[in-house]
Amino acid sequence: MSFCFSCSTVAVRIQPQQSWSGPLGSGYSRFNQSCGAACTTPVNASTGEFVAPTVTRLGPVVEKVVQVAETVQGLLTVERLLTEAEFAEVEAVVEQCVAQAHADVNETYQKQKGGFKFENGKFPSDAECGRTLRIDEQGEKVTLAQELGLLKHAAAFACIRDRLPRTIRGNFSTEPRYKGEPEVNGVVLTNNKANSLKPDLVVHATRNATNIQCVLEFKFPCYERHRLEPMRSPGVVAQLESYMRLSKDCRVSLVTPSGIKPYEGK
Incomplete structure (x- = not known):
């Protein structure tokens, strides 16, 4: 499900979202958010699952206005997967943004703490990583390692959104939640956490998050x-x-500040 909006640079509370433009996790981060026309997905009232990821959940009149506006702007595109060249561009941007987010958050975290410095200079020591910072709403301890990870995810997503061409933004979803659907031999988007999967970034067919190209x-x-x-x-x-x-054709890769490593399976 994708909520797109425009706003200036603000301090935001990072909440879990299935959104190209939105931050994820919990904690605080400061970054620019911008996107195009609003788009959402209808939900089955009995199951909480998204029925069709390409249809907007708007009233008939508003929906028609949006459709006309998108047609005029040439935004309604044919569903397709990315070419190898486009996917290579995505990987390059993702790799750069993850490394940049890692460095920027480590530096900014120290500055925001009034000149506080990690023992190792550019990154925390093992002892610092395990230090408890706070207790979350569920009563669980949040360590420095977890807090930095949440902030770095948010920074990486914002960077990727800003750097990738608008022409292929309909081919991405951040943290969509999936569950298996045996009846259609595939997956559906869902709001339910039980027995579901929530990858960080999914590349998929245009405006169809269930036709997955890679994770x-x-x-x-x-x-x-x-x-x-x-x-x-x-x-x-x-x-x-x-x-x-x-997906039977799904390519899965692990992305760290050191680079991208395709997963070949056990």
């Missing part, structure tokens, strides 16, 4: 052992393995 999962390892071997971070392999089931 890019972002990780910002804090502990030294995980920075050196990201695939050994807790739960990473199982997570990537689960994403391979989203």
